[in-house]
Amino acid sequence: MSLDIERIVSARVSDPDAIAEALARRRRPVGPPQGKFLVIAADHPARGALRAGADPVAMEDRWDLLGRIVEALAVPGVEGYLGTADTIEDLALLGALESKHVFGSMNRGGLAGASFEMDDRMTGYDVAGITEAGLDGGKMLLRVDPDDDRTASTLQACAQAVSDLGRADLVAMVEPFISRRDESGRVVNKLDPESVALSAAIASGLGASSRRTWLKMPLTANLERLSRATTLPIVVLGGEVSNDPDATFARWEEVLSQPNVIDLVIGRSLLYPPSGSVTESVNRAVSLPGLAH
Numbered sequence: 515m516s517l518d519i520e521r522i523v524s525a526r527v528s529d530p531d532a533i534a535e536a537l538a539r540r541r542r543p544v545g546p547p548q549g550k551f552l553v554i555a556a557d558h559p560a561r562g563a564l565r566a567g568a569d570p571v572a573m574e575d576r577w578d579l580l581g582r583i584v585e586a587l588a589v590p591g592v593e594g595y596l597g598t599a600d601t602i603e604d605l606a607l608l609g610a611l612e613s614k615h616v617f618g619s620m621n622r623g624g625l626a627g628a629s630f631e632m633d634d635r636m637t638g639y640d641v642a643g644i645t646e647a648g649l650d651g652g653k654m655l656l657r658v659d660p661d662d663d664r665t666a667s668t669l670q671a672c673a674q675a676v677s678d679l680g681r682a683d684l685v686a687m688v689e690p691f692i693s694r695r696d697e698s699g700r701v702v703n704k705l706d707p708e709s710v711a712l713s714a715a716i717a718s719g720l721g722a723s724s725r726r727t728w729l730k731m732p733l734t735a736n737l738e739r740l741s742r743a744t745t746l747p748i749v750v751l752g753g754e755v756s757n758d759p760d761a762t763f764a765r766w767e768e769v770l771s772q773p774n775v776i777d778l779v780i781g782r783s784l785l786y787p788p789s790g791s792v793t794e795s796v797n798r799a800v801s802l803p804g805l806a807h
Contacts, residue, residue, distance in 0.1 A: 533607060553617070553778070566755050585796075587614065591806075595616050619652075623635030630664060632664040632665050656672045658693060672717075680721060688717045688727060711739055749777035752784065753783065
């Protein structure tokens with residue numbers, strides 16, 4: 515897809531106020547989403563995670579990534595976007611966020627592969643920035659490794675963000691995992707039902723109030739157990755690009771049947787589909803039974 519990159523660069527150099535103006539004038543949805551809905555996510559690069567499928571640097575090409583996001587957001591039925599300030603500002607300049615629910619990614623400091631990865635600091639949006647940009651809420655990643663004391667600072671930062679977002683009447687989207695380091699030192703998220711349920715329990719109790727908290731959870735082998743682990747709204751993440759898209763879509767359809775699953779938040783699986791067609795994959799996703807059409 516051809517994008518007006520020169521327009522973005524020109525605005526950033528000669529008229530940076532155009533970014534704030536584009537965010538201020540964009541059409542915002544009236545009220546919260548109705549029914550179950552689909553959000554496109556692309557906040558991975560800010561944490562140094564560029565892999566999609568077998569390609570370790572798929573998300574390195576920002577022009578290509580932006581084109582894929584714009585193509586996905588243009589599909590009728592896509593209700594929102596989740597990203598860092600750089601992509602949200604580019605998309606606002608391109609007019610791609612009209613009538614979308616938009617969520618800002620907050621803690622991107624736990625860089626992939628770093629020795630300090632579990633100390634996942636707030637290096638992205640803060641609550642003031644989310645408010646100023648007219649966004650609907652903030653998302654934070656919460657990986658809990660009982661063997662890494664850096665987890666404590668991340669827990670504290672996420673709890674404060676949940677409290678601050680709630681006081682500002684903004685959604686606090688928390689993505690929790692129980693994590694560990696494997697033999698090579700790489701951080702691995704545990705996706706067995708027990709670990710996912712435990713992470714939900716920890717995340718549900720963060721902050722001074724949970725009234726605006728949503729949990730962003732991975733698919734597990736036991737979907738009912740995932741659903742019953744919390745009374746908070748659940749948004750389900752798409753995960754890695756699958757070699758079996760049919761099975762992935764079937765699992766997404768199945769999880770949407772759970773009563774407190776309100777949303778699919780999908781990134782690489784739809785932006786870098788094995789078929790190569792972003793529009794085709796996103797169309798298939800928004801057509802899933804259970805999603806609002």
